[in-house]
Amino acid sequence: MERISRIAQHVNGGAEVPGGLAAQAVAGAGPSPILVALKGKIAKLAKEKSAQKADLLKNNADVVIGEVSVEQCINGGRSVKMMVTETSDLDANTGISYRGKSLYECNKELPKAPGGEVALPEAAFWLLLTGEVPTDAECRAFTEELHRRSAVPQSVFATLATLPKDTHPMTQLSVAMLAMQPDSKFAHKYDQGMKKGEYWEVALEDALDLVAKMPVVAAQIYRSTFKDGKLPAYNAKLDWAANYAQMLGVNSDEKFKEVTRLYLMLHADHEGGNVSAHTAHLVGSALSDPYYAWAAGLCGLAGPLHGLANQECISWLLEAQKDLGGQKPTKELLTAYAEKMLASGKVIPGFGHAVLRNTDPRYMLEREFALKNCPDDPLFQLVDACYQAIPAVLEKGGKVKNPFPNVDAHSGQLMHFYNLKEQNYYTVVFAVSRAMGVMAQYVWARAVGLPIERPKSVPLDVLAKLANKK
Ligand SMILES: CC(=O)SCCNC(=O)CCNC(=O)[C@H](O)C(C)(C)COP(=O)(O)OP(=O)(O)OC[C@H]1O[C@@H](n2cnc3c(N)ncnc32)[C@H](O)[C@@H]1OP(=O)(O)O
Numbered sequence: 001m002e003r004i005s006r007i008a009q010h011v012n013g014g015a016e017v018p019g020g021l022a023a024q025a026v027a028g029a030g031p032s033p034i035l036v037a038l039k040g041k042i043a044k045l046a047k048e049k050s051a052q053k054a055d056l057l058k059n060n061a062d063v064v065i066g067e068v069s070v071e072q073c074i075n076g077g078r079s080v081k082m083m084v085t086e087t088s089d090l091d092a093n094t095g096i097s098y099r100g101k102s103l104y105e106c107n108k109e110l111p112k113a114p115g116g117e118v119a120l121p122e123a124a125f126w127l128l129l130t131g132e133v134p135t136d137a138e139c140r141a142f143t144e145e146l147h148r149r150s151a152v153p154q155s156v157f158a159t160l161a162t163l164p165k166d167t168h169p170m171t172q173l174s175v176a177m178l179a180m181q182p183d184s185k186f187a188h189k190y191d192q193g194m195k196k197g198e199y200w201e202v203a204l205e206d207a208l209d210l211v212a213k214m215p216v217v218a219a220q221i222y223r224s225t226f227k228d229g230k231l232p233a234y235n236a237k238l239d240w241a242a243n244y245a246q247m248l249g250v251n252s253d254e255k256f257k258e259v260t261r262l263y264l265m266l267h268a269d270h271e272g273g274n275v276s277a278h279t280a281h282l283v284g285s286a287l288s289d290p291y292y293a294w295a296a297g298l299c300g301l302a303g304p305l306h307g308l309a310n311q312e313c314i315s316w317l318l319e320a321q322k323d324l325g326g327q328k329p330t331k332e333l334l335t336a337y338a339e340k341m342l343a344s345g346k347v348i349p350g351f352g353h354a355v356l357r358n359t360d361p362r363y364m365l366e367r368e369f370a371l372k373n374c375p376d377d378p379l380f381q382l383v384d385a386c387y388q389a390i391p392a393v394l395e396k397g398g399k400v401k402n403p404f405p406n407v408d409a410h411s412g413q414l415m416h417f418y419n420l421k422e423q424n425y426y427t428v429v430f431a432v433s434r435a436m437g438v439m440a441q442y443v444w445a446r447a448v449g450l451p452i453e454r455p456k457s458v459p460l461d462v463l464a465k466l467a468n469k470k
């Protein structure tokens with residue numbers, strides 16, 4: 001009851017909730033039809049997948065699917081197949097696919113906002129959760145379901161308010177996740193002796209709550225850190241991403257809403273081995289609840305070789321712009337600039353990837369958006385010159401395995417163009433999106449009953465002995 005009144009207060013503080021399925025649930029009609037439908041779809045697929053897992057373990061448990069070299073053991077386990085992730089799969093050349101659909105296919109096939117051209121991120125979330133493309137009606141009802149769950153306890157904001165104002169926004173976000181943890185339904189049910197077969201369904205409750213609350217928490221962090229602290233009213237008439245965009249309060253342009261949808265759709269998932277997803281998976285495998293798991297994952301996303309690269313990248317671009325001193329960026333100028341940078345032993349942010357061996361399709365989709373919507377932006381012209389110049393420079397250097405740009409080389413320019421200029425904040429936008437994939441992964445890890453993760457480590461001496469035996 002207390003939860004519902006908190007939600008009502010929150011919604012009343014913002015715009016009206018549309019009178020749809022989710023609103024009926026707010027009014028006390030029990031789980032909304034869309035939640036029932038969502039659970040039904042996951043339950044059906046989970047049955048198939050659990051049978052597949054059982055069959056693999058019964059009939060193929062001893063089949064060797066790969067070997068591990070000394071190099072893989074030392075260098076971060078690249079390409080070692082040692083975990084199961086149902087939601088998405090990364091191909092080194094074509095990039096990520098959500099449940100078998102490339103990002104181009106997702107952008108084409110998933111429902112859009114009225115008048116919008118890019119896929120809605122919550123539609124991608126539904127796809128990651130269920131393996132199905134939602135209908136427009138399902139997607140609308142799912143958006144409402146998220147709105148219904150978006151109220152953030154006052155205690156979370158009170159906790160954030162105790163932090164020094166210059167605390168990095170990613171630190172604030174991780175703290176906020178932990179401050180929300182006391183509301184974890186998974187943790188409460190576990191304490192009451194929940195059965196294993198119930199884990200995924202309760203995990204889904206937390207996953208939906210967490211994703212629904214992310215935009216509110218993230219926007220409040222932005223407003224408190226960089227603006228007057230006042231959060232524009234929540235607008236439940238908008239889709240999940242557009243409402244986040246408007247709560248940031250930096251731009252009322254429809255195109256800012258559209259670019260936010262695109263960004264949040266593209267960053268939603270990147271299979272299981274990336275630092276933040278793997279961290280969250282590992283923590284979740286101990287049955288720490290989804291809030292603990294994502295708080296841990298966020299700390300990994302905050303690393304400059306991973307999610308923070310988009311902050312690093314925009315800083316790098318702005319610095320380069322200053323160094324060029326008003327000259328028009330050209331391939332030649334950027335080649336010389338990047339060569340100098342590389343010679344000084346610095347990493348060029350936004351280029352290279354642990355797994356991809358081609359230009360990141362997320363980068364290409366952002367580039368297409370920029371070519372259409374802001375081709376004359378000086379920062380885009382610099383990004384474009386980097387695209388023309390840097391791969392060849394890195395290739396000539398001879399040690400980088402993938403000289404091509406990843407998504408972080410572009411996303412900052414788009415945010416900057418639409419007036420979201422505080423670069424320390426950029427990884428938070430990434431985190432709002434990635435919460436969807438990591439939460440879908442968490443639900444699926446419980447749905448197929450994956451156990452606690454505990455790979456073997458060895459000291460270098462042991463590795464040397466193993467190597468000498470061969
Ligand atoms: C959303 C994401 O997380 S995408 C990744 C975002 N990160 C970045 O853009 C940061 C810049 N890029 C990098 O640092 C790397 O390419 C990573 C971390 C993404 C991948 O790392 P690895 O798998 O180790 O890359 P790779 O095997 O190609 O590295 C080989 C060497 O090239 C270097 N290298 C790789 N990329 C770059 C780069 N962009 N600039 C300079 N040097 C690079 C590595 O540091 C390594 O050097 P070392 O042998 O002296 O240690």
Ligand SMILES: O=C([O-])CC(=O)C(=O)O
Nearest residue numbers: 270273274275354355406
């Ligand atoms: O896959 C990785 O290692 C990093 C990455 O691009 C992501 O997580 O989006």
